[in-house]
Amino acid sequence: MNEKQQGIAPLVQVDQLAVTFYTPTGVVHAVRDASFEIMRGQVLGLVGESGCGKSTAAFAIMGYLPGIHRVEGHISFEGRDITEMSASEVRELRGNRIAMVYQDPATSLNPSMRVGPQVEESLQTNLNLSSQQAHERTVRLFESVGLADPANIGRRYPHELSGGMQQRIVIALALACDPDLLIMDEPTTGLDVTTEATILDLVVDLKRRVRAGILFVSHNLGVIARVADRVAVMYAGQVIEQAPVRELFKNTHHPYTAGLLSCVPRPISEDEVTTKLISIPGVVYEASRDDIDACLFASRCPMVQDQCQEEAPEMFNAGNEHESGCFFWNDVQKGLWEKEIPREEIDHEGSLVLTAENLRKFYGRWQRKYLFFGPRVKPPVRALVDADFDVRSGRTLGVVGESGSGKTTMARTVAGLTPRNRGELKLRGEDLAPEVEERNRQQRDALRMVFQNPTASLNPQLPISHTILRSLRKLAGLNRKESRERAAELLQAVGLDPAYLGRLPGELSGGEQQRVALAGAFAGNAEIIIADEAVSSLDVSVQAQVLDLLGKHQREEGTSYIFISHDLGVVRYVSDDIMVLYAGHVAESGPADSVLKPPMHPYTEALLSAAPVPDPDAKPTTIRLPGAVPTLLERFQGCFFAGRCPRKLGPICDQTPPPERVGPDSHDHVIYCHITVEELKAMQQ
Amino acid sequence: MVRFLAVRLSLIILTLLVVSVIIFMVTEVLPGDAAQQQLGQSATPESLAALRASMGLDRPAYVRYFDWIGSALQGDLGESLKYKKPVAEVIGPRLYNSVILLIFAFVISVPTAVITGVWAGVRRNSFGDQFVSIMSLVGISLPEFVTGILFIVIFASWLDWLPSSSILLPGTSPLTRPSILVLPTLTMTGVLFAYIMRMTRANVIDVMETDYVRTAILKGLPMRRIIFRHIIPNAMLPTISVIAVNIGWMLGGLIIVENVFAYPGIGSLLLVAIVSRDVPMLQALSLIIAMTYAVSNLFADLSYGLLNPRIRIS
Numbered sequence: 001m002n003e004k005q006q007g008i009a010p011l012v013q014v015d016q017l018a019v020t021f022y023t024p025t026g027v028v029h030a031v032r033d034a035s036f037e038i039m040r041g042q043v044l045g046l047v048g049e050s051g052c053g054k055s056t057a058a059f060a061i062m063g064y065l066p067g068i069h070r071v072e073g074h075i076s077f078e079g080r081d082i083t084e085m086s087a088s089e090v091r092e093l094r095g096n097r098i099a100m101v102y103q104d105p106a107t108s109l110n111p112s113m114r115v116g117p118q119v120e121e122s123l124q125t126n127l128n129l130s131s132q133q134a135h136e137r138t139v140r141l142f143e144s145v146g147l148a149d150p151a152n153i154g155r156r157y158p159h160e161l162s163g164g165m166q167q168r169i170v171i172a173l174a175l176a177c178d179p180d181l182l183i184m185d186e187p188t189t190g191l192d193v194t195t196e197a198t199i200l201d202l203v204v205d206l207k208r209r210v211r212a213g214i215l216f217v218s219h220n221l222g223v224i225a226r227v228a229d230r231v232a233v234m235y236a237g238q239v240i241e242q243a244p245v246r247e248l249f250k251n252t253h254h255p256y257t258a259g260l261l262s263c264v265p266r267p268i269s270e271d272e273v274t275t276k277l278i279s280i281p282g283v284v285y286e287a288s289r290d291d292i293d294a295c296l297f298a299s300r301c302p303m304v305q306d307q308c309q310e311e312a313p314e315m316f317n318a319g320n321e322h323e324s325g326c327f328f329w330n331d332v333q334k335g336l337w338e339k340e341i342p343r344e345e346i347d348h349e350g351s352l353v354l355t356a357e358n359l360r361k362f363y364g365r366w367q368r369k370y371l372f373f374g375p376r377v378k379p380p381v382r383a384l385v386d387a388d389f390d391v392r393s394g395r396t397l398g399v400v401g402e403s404g405s406g407k408t409t410m411a412r413t414v415a416g417l418t419p420r421n422r423g424e425l426k427l428r429g430e431d432l433a434p435e436v437e438e439r440n441r442q443q444r445d446a447l448r449m450v451f452q453n454p455t456a457s458l459n460p461q462l463p464i465s466h467t468i469l470r471s472l473r474k475l476a477g478l479n480r481k482e483s484r485e486r487a488a489e490l491l492q493a494v495g496l497d498p499a500y501l502g503r504l505p506g507e508l509s510g511g512e513q514q515r516v517a518l519a520g521a522f523a524g525n526a527e528i529i530i531a532d533e534a535v536s537s538l539d540v541s542v543q544a545q546v547l548d549l550l551g552k553h554q555r556e557e558g559t560s561y562i563f564i565s566h567d568l569g570v571v572r573y574v575s576d577d578i579m580v581l582y583a584g585h586v587a588e589s590g591p592a593d594s595v596l597k598p599p600m601h602p603y604t605e606a607l608l609s610a611a612p613v614p615d616p617d618a619k620p621t622t623i624r625l626p627g628a629v630p631t632l633l634e635r636f637q638g639c640f641f642a643g644r645c646p647r648k649l650g651p652i653c654d655q656t657p658p659p660e661r662v663g664p665d666s667h668d669h670v671i672y673c674h675i676t677v678e679e680l681k682a683m684q685q
Numbered sequence: 686m687v688r689f690l691a692v693r694l695s696l697i698i699l700t701l702l703v704v705s706v707i708i709f710m711v712t713e714v715l716p717g718d719a720a721q722q723q724l725g726q727s728a729t730p731e732s733l734a735a736l737r738a739s740m741g742l743d744r745p746a747y748v749r750y751f752d753w754i755g756s757a758l759q760g761d762l763g764e765s766l767k768y769k770k771p772v773a774e775v776i777g778p779r780l781y782n783s784v785i786l787l788i789f790a791f792v793i794s795v796p797t798a799v800i801t802g803v804w805a806g807v808r809r810n811s812f813g814d815q816f817v818s819i820m821s822l823v824g825i826s827l828p829e830f831v832t833g834i835l836f837i838v839i840f841a842s843w844l845d846w847l848p849s850s851s852i853l854l855p856g857t858s859p860l861t862r863p864s865i866l867v868l869p870t871l872t873m874t875g876v877l878f879a880y881i882m883r884m885t886r887a888n889v890i891d892v893m894e895t896d897y898v899r900t901a902i903l904k905g906l907p908m909r910r911i912i913f914r915h916i917i918p919n920a921m922l923p924t925i926s927v928i929a930v931n932i933g934w935m936l937g938g939l940i941i942v943e944n945v946f947a948y949p950g951i952g953s954l955l956l957v958a959i960v961s962r963d964v965p966m967l968q969a970l971s972l973i974i975a976m977t978y979a980v981s982n983l984f985a986d987l988s989y990g991l992l993n994p995r996i997r998i999s
Contacts, residue, residue, distance in 0.1 A: 091907075092905065093905070094902070094904065100903050102899075102900065107897065108897055108900045109897055110897040110915050111919065112918045112992065112993060121914065125906050125907065125910070157994040159994070
């Protein structure tokens with residue numbers, strides 16, 4: 001059945017790999033014990049949370065590790081051990097036999113060199129092609145990775161390409177010399193879901209087309225489920241479970257994997273109820289700590305036994321090519337972590353807290369050719385065009401859309417951080433001034449914002465008590481003693497020890513920092529908390545904790561949220577109402593279930609179709625949006641989505657703005673589309 | 686491109702106008718005006734008033750400013766109080782001498798500094814890198830008047846290879862006696878070399894840690910190609926602005942070096958103008974220095990734009 005049984009040697013065999021870095025601040029055991037094999041024509045998914053050693057393992061195969069380090073174990077590539085090769089032998093493999101695709105295509109391409117020559121130089125060096133041959137081959141490569149205008153795109157610089165196009169260039173570069181092993185390190189992290197979907201399609205297509213082995217590193221189980229044939233799960237530098245993809249998702253045999261799977265909110269569940277997310281308590285066994293004779297997951301494991309603390313488990317064969325590093329692999333079951341209970345749905349309508357009408361924000365102004373004179377040459381950026389929405393008490397408004405669709409602009413105009421140009425914003429019927437400085441104390445207290453990057457939004461020089469106490473004294477009007485007590489309560493509420501009050505932000509992990517930022521937002525008794533991608537940079541297990549925290553606070557205090565995320569699964573999980581933005585326009589808005597089950601607007605449909613589902617048996621989706629959100633410099637004659645709409649009717653979409661239609665299930669459900677609601681509904685059946 | 690140049694040139698003119706106002710105001714508040722200067726401390730109030738009236742100094746300050754800037758725009762920078770000759774006539778040959786010195790210093794220090802910087806940056810923390818880095822620190826820490834005198838002691842007094850002072854007969858070009866240029870050039874080069882070299886080294890180290898250099902390494906390219914195609918073009922970008930700023934720096938050094946070696950350039954002239962309170966001369970020299978700053982920054986921006994495709998001006 002598989003090649004191994006037919007006696008074909010694996011392409012890559014990683015055997016008890018351990019990588020240790022010696023840094024000025026101490027020893028880091030990035031990889032402790034990783035063993036896996038990659039076959040030709042097979043995609044091995046390497047999955048785990050950040051800091052588990054996935055990327056280090058991948059770079060070790062390239063023979064590329066920074067700083068002072070020690071590599072133990074063996075990495076054999078076609079029978080030769082990479083760890084024992086000389087520098088020039090390794091260089092001959094790189095680019096030629098083993099090639100890599102990186103996480104951030106924007107920084108992985110040389111900014112001052114045209115993209116064509118960046119591929120051509122690899123061909124010229126590795127295959128000794130002439131510049132003419134290299135150029136021709138590059139054009140063919142660009143064509144094969146689905147780049148439009150392959151003959152001319154090579155003359156562009158990286159910054160002239162979108163993120164998806166840049167990643168295709170990097171993939172073309174990796175494929176240039178027909179490598180035997182392709183390593184992809186988080187190749188879609190940081191890309192829009194729509195772009196991610198097209199890149200993943202390309203990877204699936206590559207798997208069939210080239211006879212290379214692929215190592216696909218990702219933290220995203222949905223992405224892994226989509227592309228991998230086999231999956232290895234890493235925890236604290238160890239491979240703790242390994243199995244064919246279906247087997248792993250269906251018969252999980254390690255409590256950590258089971259935990260990861262139930263941390264991830266799923267984008268849609270047409271018939272099933274959304275279950276409450278569980279979270280894995282504690283933190284990953286730190287890389288700075290020494291190896292111990294115990295299971296490294298024991299301190300977080302719900303089924304821990306005495307044996308786990310006394311002896312390190314080996315990999316046990318669980319049949320079906322499934323291996324697990326848990327003594328009690330056979331006892332791992334669904335519901336191990338927590339009973340799967342349905343998420344508490346909010347059924348109350350809520351009173352109106354915030355209403356926005358015709359909210360508009362243009363960045364910049366018309367620029368003239370010669371500073372103050374001459375014809376108008378550059379128009380302003382139409383970031384948010386006449387958006388209407390409202391936020392109700394105790395409910396969450398989820399905002400989705402690709403990057404460049406106006407989500408953050410909308411959040412910032414509501415918070416008053418960027419003044420709106422036009423439109424009305426009312427808080428409980430009272431007018432809100434465009435700029436936060438002009439709003440009165442109560443209005444300022446009522447709106448709090450939590451940002452994407454907690455490290456950047458906390459002052460690194462001040463202890464975290466400052467963030468929280470200041471909000472309490474200024475906003476909630478408590479005195480010194482009261483505020484201390486309340487701060488301790490708040491920290492406990494976000495799952496942190498009150499002793500953290502004296503610490504500096506730098507001493508906390510990213511997840512802890514974000515929880516501090518949330519405690520600060522909770523401190524002011526805000527009526528509305530605006531969370532702009534607040535959980536996007538967090539690992540899934542921490543993300544689950546933060547999401548549950550938000551939910552708990554909402555139930556207790558009746559706070560409303562405006563929740564912005566590019567992750568449809570997360571938005572679906574937290575939202576009561578959803579607003580879909582595209583190119584600064586509201587495409588659709590309404591109660592969450594009406595918007596998503598089933599999707600009506602073609603853009604919502606495309607977003608849902610693109611979202612990766614952590615289930616290898618999920619129905620493959622087919623709707624793809626090529627390209628990116630338009631530049632927003634021009635006013636749309638017709639429908640804002642006409643340029644990319646897969647269900648475009650014809651000239652009417654280009655010429656007339658779409659009418660406002662009311663959805664079939666709810667009066668609050670608004671769809672802007674030329675297609676009638678009945679037809680939209682029929683398309684989903 | 687036209688738009689960019691038009692905007693930049695008008696901004697430079699604006700800058701120079703502002704600078705001219707400031708220069709005028711500063712010379713205005715200096716104690717003792719031109720009349721006082723000419724007649725000395727013992728002059729009677731009557732004779733002072735008479736001279737002021739004849740020089741037009743009794744008119745309001747703004748009238749005199751427009752008078753001055755108006756003639757300056759027509760090329761008439763006034764008459765030097767010390768030399769009793771038109772300012773332009775005095776500055777002309779001096780400016781020529783200074784420009785020659787600057788060009789020599791620049792042409793020698795920039796390429797060597799860049800090459801050494803790249804060499805050291807690529808071999809980060811090697812013995813060679815550390816040696817060059819320490820030497821450049823020494824170069825930065827020693828001011829020009831110390832290195833200049835040190836050079837005079839070593840090369841002129843001890844070894845007697847080169848002349849200790851660079852005095853020129855009026856009306857002769859320094860190029861006719863190249864030996865007098867060597868020590869001033871060397872002194873100017875020292876600090877400039879150290880600064881540019883350290884900056885290049887730091888930029889090379891930054892670029893070597895970028896993802897795209899990692900990409901180049903993992904493409905299997907040989908190191909030579911990585912250095913020349915991937916590291917140097919990107920490391921040069923920030924270095925260029927440092928070089929431009931250093932042109933201004935060199936003007937400061939010029940004053941010191943020219944005085945140490947008694948070289949007849951605008952630097953030594955400036956000092957003379959200050960000491961003898963030669964206001965028209967001072968104003969003219971300050972304008973020239975301000976203009977050099979502005980123009981060299983424009984050149985830096987233009988070359989930055991040429992190297993960096995992201996801001997390439999179309």
